[in-house]
Amino acid sequence: MADAHSAREVALDILIAVEEHGAFSNLALNEQLNRSGLDTRDRGLVTELVYGTIQRQNTLDWILGRLVKKGPASLEQWAHQLLRLGLYQLRYLDRVPSRAAVHETVRIAKLRGHRGISGLVNGVLRSYLRREKEFTLKADGSVRALSLIHSFPEWMVKQLIHSYGSDTATHILESLNRRPSLSLRVNPLRADREQVAAALTESFPEAGVALSPVSSQGLTVRGSGNPAAHPGFAQGWFTIQDESSMLVAEVVNPEPGRRVLDGCAAPGGKSTHLAERMGNEGFLLASDIHSHKVRLIEESARRLGLSIIEAQQADLRQYPQEAEEASFDYVLLDAPCSGWGVIRRKPEIKWTKEAKAVKELVRLQRELLAAAARMVKPGGVLVYSTCTMEPRENEEQMQSFLADHPNFVVDETVLELLSPAVQEKALHRGGGIQILPHHFESDGFFIMRMRKERE
Numbered sequence: 001m002a003d004a005h006s007a008r009e010v011a012l013d014i015l016i017a018v019e020e021h022g023a024f025s026n027l028a029l030n031e032q033l034n035r036s037g038l039d040t041r042d043r044g045l046v047t048e049l050v051y052g053t054i055q056r057q058n059t060l061d062w063i064l065g066r067l068v069k070k071g072p073a074s075l076e077q078w079a080h081q082l083l084r085l086g087l088y089q090l091r092y093l094d095r096v097p098s099r100a101a102v103h104e105t106v107r108i109a110k111l112r113g114h115r116g117i118s119g120l121v122n123g124v125l126r127s128y129l130r131r132e133k134e135f136t137l138k139a140d141g142s143v144r145a146l147s148l149i150h151s152f153p154e155w156m157v158k159q160l161i162h163s164y165g166s167d168t169a170t171h172i173l174e175s176l177n178r179r180p181s182l183s184l185r186v187n188p189l190r191a192d193r194e195q196v197a198a199a200l201t202e203s204f205p206e207a208g209v210a211l212s213p214v215s216s217q218g219l220t221v222r223g224s225g226n227p228a229a230h231p232g233f234a235q236g237w238f239t240i241q242d243e244s245s246m247l248v249a250e251v252v253n254p255e256p257g258r259r260v261l262d263g264c265a266a267p268g269g270k271s272t273h274l275a276e277r278m279g280n281e282g283f284l285l286a287s288d289i290h291s292h293k294v295r296l297i298e299e300s301a302r303r304l305g306l307s308i309i310e311a312q313q314a315d316l317r318q319y320p321q322e323a324e325e326a327s328f329d330y331v332l333l334d335a336p337c338s339g340w341g342v343i344r345r346k347p348e349i350k351w352t353k354e355a356k357a358v359k360e361l362v363r364l365q366r367e368l369l370a371a372a373a374r375m376v377k378p379g380g381v382l383v384y385s386t387c388t389m390e391p392r393e394n395e396e397q398m399q400s401f402l403a404d405h406p407n408f409v410v411d412e413t414v415l416e417l418l419s420p421a422v423q424e425k426a427l428h429r430g431g432g433i434q435i436l437p438h439h440f441e442s443d444g445f446f447i448m449r450m451r452k453e454r455e
């Protein structure tokens with residue numbers, strides 16, 4: 001069995017990969033954990049350390065700025081990451097005794113650096129423990145205080161307050177700092193929701209499996225357990241998917257036998273959901289610009305027994321061959337976006353995506369929307385979705401789409417397609433629905449359904 005020492009070293013390696021090489025935290029975690037040979041408890045610790053340290057980065061750096069003489073940026077990259085990792089444990093992890101956290105951090109510093117560095121690490125962490133009270137943060141209504149208390153960039157906090165008001169913005173920030181939960185979508189072509197819940201509970205008694213109030217195909221897993229390791233996964237009983245994300249296919253609500261285009265489809269979470277809802281009858285073209293990701297759609301479709309999906313690599317903006325224009329009954333555009341709704345799973349989004357990136361995304365989404373609109377048959381349905389709470393990419397984007405495309409009308413009855421719990425909580429924004437992260441402790445999502453008028 002591996003010990004907690006190596007857990008911290010694995011965590012440090014992942015933090016360095018994310019910061020220096022721009023790796024995605026969730027992918028880097030998966031890859032390094034699989035290689036590490038750590039047991040379940042230590043894997044849990046690594047996950048906690050990596051997500052927590054990235055999540056709390058600006059608060060940790062604010063403190064380090066006062067404790068490291070020339071500032072933390074003057075240190076070598078790995079030493080800066082190591083200090084963040086050590087300080088995170090002292091400030092946020094009750095279950096790790098302070099002595100152990102300091103001792104382990106200094107030990108790693110000795111292993112990886114020279115004596116000077118281990119002395120510095122030791123001094124900084126010990127002076128934090130002595131001066132802890134100086135770093136108490138109080139909400140005083142300012143953007144700066146909220147940004148430091150919850151560790152979000154100030155521009156993002158400002159934008160959330162502007163869009164949702166201060167109370168809701170605070171709920172959003174708090175929720176995005178909680179651990180991501182796990183949910184599954186049951187494949188009705190292969191299994192029944194109650195039976196899958198019972199089978200998983202039998203295999204993982206600690207898992208706490210329950211029926212989701214959000215989606216009629218969803219199950220939530222609140223405790224520990226790894227459903228992907230259950231034999232039912234390979235047999236196509238279920239897919240691991242966030243609950244909010246399941247609402248998109250429910251809003252599209254395609255009839256079996258029809259022609260569907262998913263224009264930004266990889267890795268295929270929503271394409272496979274759509275095909276399941278169609279009872280595997282009809283035709284679903286799942287296309288994405290990245291060929292390596294198109295393979296993932298094919299793999300999932302095969303595992304779930306969905307033969308109506310044709311996956312292809314294509315830039316939606318280069319579409320269509322004339323033959324395909326206006327030939328789809330339903331078109332889904334699940335657009336690339338700023339991803340604020342999934343910060344729980346990819347906390348580095350807070351630090352890597354800058355304010356100006358939103359502008360570029362808005363332009364790309366606009367081009368993709370125009371292309372998607374061309375593919376819809378007269379009388380057909382267009383659904384636009386994003387996993388963000390940023391209004392310029394959501395309701396404002398749709399406002400300008402509707403102004404440019406007067407032949408599309410908003411489907412105002414969209415909530416009737418969704419569960420009572422969603423009907424009660426979802427916000428109505430410009431004809432679309434907005435799920436916020438604290439509504440169900442799931443991802444933030446915007447979804448809007450429109451119909452193309454018959455000529």
Ligand SMILES: C[S@@+](CC[C@H](N)C(=O)[O-])C[C@H]1O[C@@H](n2cnc3c(N)ncnc32)[C@H](O)[C@@H]1O
Pocket residue numbers: 263264265266267268269270271287288289290293314315316317334335336337368
């Ligand atoms: C939000 S993700 C889609 C997630 C997917 N719908 C699912 O549920 O698994 C957005 C996708 O858009 C793709 N994309 C970006 N630009 C594109 C373009 N010009 N044409 C087609 N796909 C594009 C990206 O490769 C990415 O996979």
